Amino acid sequence: MKITQExxxxxxxMKRDIISFSTYKTNILLSVVSALFGALSYAFWGSNASMTSxxxxxxxxxTYLLIGLAFNTYLSQSLTLVQRTINPWSLEEVxxxxxxxxxxxxxSSLWGFIWSTLVIVIYLSVGVFAFGVILxxxxxxxxxxxxxxxxxxxxxSMLGAGVLILTKQGDPITTIITLxxxxxxNVLFPITVMPLPLQIISxxxxxxxxxxxxxxxxxGQGIEAILPDLAILGLMCAIILPAGYIAYSWCLxxxxxxxxxxxx
Amino acid sequence: MQQEPAIQTINLIxxxxxxxxxxxxxxxxxxxxxxxxNLNLTIKKGEVFGLLGPNGAxxxxxVKVLCTLLPPDxxxxxxxxxxxxxxxxxxxESIGTLFSVGExxxxxxxxxxxxxxxxxxxxxxPRKGRHERIMEVLKLVGIEEKAFVVFQKYxxxxxxxxALARALLPDPPILLLDEPTTGLDVTSSHTxxxxxxxDLGKKHGKTVLYTTHYIEEVSQMxxxxxxxxxxxIVALDTPDALKGMAKKGEVANFVVKNMSTTQVNNLRxxxxxxxxxxxxxxSVLGQIHLxxxxxxxxxxxxxxxxxxxEKIKLVNFRQEEPTLEDAFIELTGTGAGT
Numbered sequence: 001m002k003i004t005q006e007x008x009x010x011x012x013x014m015k016r017d018i019i020s021f022s023t024y025k026t027n028i029l030l031s032v033v034s035a036l037f038g039a040l041s042y043a044f045w046g047s048n049a050s051m052t053s054x055x056x057x058x059x060x061x062x063t064y065l066l067i068g069l070a071f072n073t074y075l076s077q078s079l080t081l082v083q084r085t086i087n088p089w090s091l092e093e094v095x096x097x098x099x100x101x102x103x104x105x106x107x108s109s110l111w112g113f114i115w116s117t118l119v120i121v122i123y124l125s126v127g128v129f130a131f132g133v134i135l136x137x138x139x140x141x142x143x144x145x146x147x148x149x150x151x152x153x154x155x156x157s158m159l160g161a162g163v164l165i166l167t168k169q170g171d172p173i174t175t176i177i178t179l180x181x182x183x184x185x186n187v188l189f190p191i192t193v194m195p196l197p198l199q200i201i202s203x204x205x206x207x208x209x210x211x212x213x214x215x216x217x218x219x220g221q222g223i224e225a226i227l228p229d230l231a232i233l234g235l236m237c238a239i240i241l242p243a244g245y246i247a248y249s250w251c252l253x254x255x256x257x258x259x260x261x262x263x264x
Numbered sequence: 265m266q267q268e269p270a271i272q273t274i275n276l277i278x279x280x281x282x283x284x285x286x287x288x289x290x291x292x293x294x295x296x297x298x299x300x301x302n303l304n305l306t307i308k309k310g311e312v313f314g315l316l317g318p319n320g321a322x323x324x325x326x327v328k329v330l331c332t333l334l335p336p337d338x339x340x341x342x343x344x345x346x347x348x349x350x351x352x353x354x355x356x357e358s359i360g361t362l363f364s365v366g367e368x369x370x371x372x373x374x375x376x377x378x379x380x381x382x383x384x385x386x387x388x389x390p391r392k393g394r395h396e397r398i399m400e401v402l403k404l405v406g407i408e409e410k411a412f413v414v415f416q417k418y419x420x421x422x423x424x425x426x427a428l429a430r431a432l433l434p435d436p437p438i439l440l441l442d443e444p445t446t447g448l449d450v451t452s453s454h455t456x457x458x459x460x461x462x463d464l465g466k467k468h469g470k471t472v473l474y475t476t477h478y479i480e481e482v483s484q485m486x487x488x489x490x491x492x493x494x495x496x497i498v499a500l501d502t503p504d505a506l507k508g509m510a511k512k513g514e515v516a517n518f519v520v521k522n523m524s525t526t527q528v529n530n531l532r533x534x535x536x537x538x539x540x541x542x543x544x545x546x547s548v549l550g551q552i553h554l555x556x557x558x559x560x561x562x563x564x565x566x567x568x569x570x571x572x573x574e575k576i577k578l579v580n581f582r583q584e585e586p587t588l589e590d591a592f593i594e595l596t597g598t599g600a601g602t
Contacts, residue, residue, distance in 0.1 A: 011385075012382050012386065016382045098357050098386075098388055257334070
């Protein structure tokens with residue numbers, strides 16, 4: 001496998017997706033407008049709300065909310081990325097080509113990540129330019145946290161896609177992860193506002209560690225401030241990513257063996 | 265020294281589990297069906313090989329096994345010298361595949377050119393010279409003028425041609441074409457068949473496995489034809505030799521006058537008559553066309569005696585050469601599209 005050949009393939013996967021995406025102009029406009037309105041709604045609320053539990057974390061509520069909202073969108077996108085590549089017909093065409101599964105997954109996912117990053121920029125720009133949110137990004141720390149978060153969620157996404165390949169409709173993994181993120185993920189409120197039993201559940205949810213780590217990295221704290229949580233996130237990523245890959249490969253292999261790959 | 269075959273299957277078996285309703289809620293019976301049943305097949309290099317069979321014969325399953333999409337349950341399949349299970353990447357590099365619903369594998373918002381650009385990249389067509397190769401295959405299938413039109417605006421014929429162009433892109437030695445003319449009009453089908461026979465087969469020496477249930481297609485363009493039924497090859501030879509297999513029976517066409525339904529039924533069960541098809545030729549004149557398959561030439565006199573005895577007037581008589589369709593029906597016990 002030549003690296004340049006695989007990069008070339010990834011480039012053309014991305015080019016394909018950009019061209020397709022750019023033809024849906026109304027959808028692009030609506031996505032941007034939705035992001036702007038969502039950011040404005042939470043920013044107005046956050047700039048006038050008082051949450052002691054948030055202020056105890058050393059940041060204004062609006063900053064807390066916008067970071068949570070922006071990166072939750074990012075993780076939600078990551079969660080469904082692999083599922084969205086399962087077009088049964090083009091999947092067969094790709095699988096009969098000499099292209100490996102890793103190249104296929106990376107290539108099919110890349111544009112989705114780039115677009116999600118643009119949406120994050122919209123969210124954070126609203127906060128910075130309209131509501132005086134002060135961000136001081138620890139670039140290395142942010143890259144590490146985002147990398148581990150994406151890795152974990154791609155693992156979940158592959159797990160969900162694998163289930164979808166077998167069940168054809170209905171992917172419980174994505175639903176469970178989305179629900180868990182909203183309630184236990186430290187996205188829009190700190191878990192300390194919940195009763196203790198629910199707080200304990202949060203400690204088993206990777207999203208909690210992701211959001212606990214990402215906020216300090218965006219307000220200029222050093223990586224040492226998040227090391228224990230980062231270590232747990234890293235451990236979860238190290239388990240979930242390969243587990244997702246193995247599950248996805250197994251489900252794909254099973255569907256091929258049963259001849260049900262294109263039965264959607 | 266004997267030349268290595270392009271495609272070879274040895275005792276190949278592919279099973280599918282099917283669930284059938286029993287009439288009770290949540291109670292379904294699971295059965296195992298051999299879609300490919302102990303198949304032994306050898307296709308020579310440079311051969312245009314037709315695989316003919318009724319729906320459900322196992323043709324598409326065989327193509328999917330050969331292109332590595334379906335793993336076989338038992339036996340071996342070798343493509344261009346590579347095992348479809350153990351050397352998947354090498355097999356994929358050796359083949360171009362056109363699936364029976366190939367047009368659904370394209371990206372409808374992209375132009376034909378952009379689609380081929382994508383598939384060229386994932387099929388390892390070198391970046392240098394890729395544009396030229398894309399234009400070359402588009403020209404080969406005759407749609408280069410529509411290269412930059414969005415795929416969703418293509419006609420069915422153009423979509424099929426683009427699917428064929430995609431299969432040709434990496435210039436593979438072996439092409440697996442699964443019902444490439446299904447749903448096409450007569451002109452488009454004719455163009456594609458001529459292209460496969462003359463350009464791919466004769467000019468470029470490609471090995472082509474061509475599956476279809478259209479008998480005339482394989483009769484016109486294939487070097488050899490395999491007739492497949494219930495996952496097995498039931499006959500394999502040149503189209504002419506296969507026609508000969510049907511020759512153990514003679515086919516006679518009669519146009520008769522004033523023959524009742526009872527008389528037609530009596531003729532059908534007459535000794536020496538294998539099968540009989542009848543249709544009204546002229547209702548005003550009371551003429552019926554009978555196509556009678558006879559067990560041998562001697563039976564003809566028995567049929568003529570029957571007409572004489574029953575006072576049926578014979579208007580016209582013609583003996584017919586057996587066709588590939590006769591062989592097909594005899595070997596598979598079913599009809600097929602023509």
